[in-house]
Amino acid sequence: MDAELMITRDRELYPPATASVARPHSLEETGLDHFFVADLLLKHLNLASNQTLHHLARQLALPGAVLEPVVNVLRQEAKVESRSADLSGSGVRYALTDRGRAAALDAMARDGYCGPAPVLLADYEGLVRRQSVSKCVVTEEHIHRLFRDTVIDEGLLAQLGPAVHSGRAMFIYGPAGSGKSYITRQLVKLLDGPVYVPYAILVGGTVISLFDPEFHHPVHGEAQDPVDLTHGHDPRYVLCHRPEVTTGGELTLDMLDLKFDEQRKQYQAPLQLKASNGMLLIDDLGRQRMSHVDLLNRWIVPMEEKRDFLNLRAGQHFAVPFDMLLIFSTNLNPLELADEAFLRRIGHKVGFKTLAPEPFLRLWRQVCQTMGIEDDPEVARYMMTELYPTQGNLLLPCHPRDLLGLVSDYCRYRGLPARLSTESIRWAWQNYFVQLDNVG
Structure with a gap:
């Protein structure tokens, strides 16, 4: 990684994104209702009982002042009981009653998610727009600095720079071994960053896990106290470098849909949603086990409308933002993979050649x-x-x-x-x- 370039680009934080993830001071400001937060709190206490409010705030990524009214209602409903502070002086601890344990198990049966509190889909959509790759500014200076120690044709840089700056999809082609994968994976470093990534999003009453440590790498020194109401951003988000998601011959169409874990009763976001505000590289196009025509057709609507459509098991159909630097890369003849109509939808076609x-x-x-x-x-x-x-x-x-x-x-x-x-x-x-x- 070009450390100097990354440091320079990471200093250019998006002011709109920072403003849009301000810490909530009340339950109303989170957009979540009391019953959802109560169920999530009960599930956490079911996994680890005898927790202080400070610990619960860390687990749910919600300030103590937001959680305390919910805890008080649960105590009134005889689902949670308070216990005296221990000898360490760590404060009042909370535990489930038998009634609370039954309610927690019922909540787990309906939705197995038990992590930080999610953000509303509408809030996430607004954040993605503010952090859009189309708002990134890439100049000749940026791309020359990134590849200053790389042997690369000047004409190739003259194609790649405007392509990244546009934020539109790219089609990379050329013989195997011509440097396509290496060069392409560096391009995400040209995007302004960092960006905020939520742990999870809420669609209706269903939680979809989004944050993935494989792709979402927190900015160094990002740790903060979720109980503090006056400093930092909403702890339901993590400040990360822009994600780089790469997939190749192993890609199948079901990897582009929501993944539901039957045993844990949890939803996991698909690859393209995890790549939001970053880069999605479809490498080795044409080598997948499915039809390359089906794969390419899957992207037509998202590329044109800047939104994708997903389905929950119950049949709910909903839209999510589609904002990323989408790159197709192949060592096959592009004209044998896609027709002219599809290639016209691709903003930039960049050919890699052998070296002189x-x-x-x-x-x-x-x-x-x-x-x-x-x-x-x-x-x-x-x-x-x-x-x-x-x-x-x-x-x-x-x-x-x-x-x-x-x-x-x-x-x-x-x-x-x-x-x-x-x-x-x-x-x-x-x-x-x-x-x-x-x-x-």
Whole structure:
């Protein structure tokens, strides 16, 4: 990760997003009703009894002043009882009564979610609009700084920069090994950030878990006290770097729908919702186990309307925001994957090519230095004039790393210094490329 770029971009917080996640001072300001919060509190006490108000506030990500009236009502209903403070002086503790335990089990049977309090879908929609990737400003300076240590064609940068700036979908294509995946995964660093991500959203009375530590990485030093009413943002949100969600040949259509865990009775958000305000990379397009036509058609409405449609098991159909840098990447012929009508809907088509000899050798020397292998211009000349013609002179960016990795293996096995030689590069070449003349 380019630390300097990330620090620079992360300082540019969205003022609208910050304002829209102010800490709630009352239950009304959360948008949640008393009965929902009461059920969630009972479920938490069922998992871990004898909790202080401070601890419950941390578990539900709601200030104590918001929870206290709910606790008082539950006490009046004989569902929760208070117990004296322990010797540590940590304050009054709360536990379930038999009646409260029955109510908690009933709540769990209806919805198994037991985490931080969710935010309303309408509030989340407004936040996504304020943090939209279309509001990010990407300049030539930004993209040149990001790739300053990368051997990359200037014409390619001139295509990628405006594509990211537009916030529209991209279609990346080119031969395998041409650097598509590596370059594309860096592009999320160009997006202004960070952004707020809720732990969960509430649709009707159903909770959908959204925050995923695999994709949502909190900004360093984000920890805060949810009980404090005067500092920080609404603790139901986490301040994160913009998410980068990548999926490839394993992608199936059901991964783009809500996932319901039958045993835990919980909903999990699909990949595209987790990628909101960030980047979703569909890698290796055409290698999925399903029809690529079905996969591409799945995105037509979301790309045009900037919203996606999901379904709950009970049949409720609802819209969610569709805001991300959507990138399709393939090493197949784009015209064999999509018709012209679909490709017109893609804002930018960017082709990756093989390298010319000069940038290839520059990359070769760069990788030699990184891997601690002593370069030899004569060996490089031998490789370029004697070996590459046998493979059609296709100079791919992946070759230096792969071939030099094999050279390193060879030298370590033979007990030799990490140094290029005609013998070691020939051995690496024969092991890297398929030698059909040696078969049979």
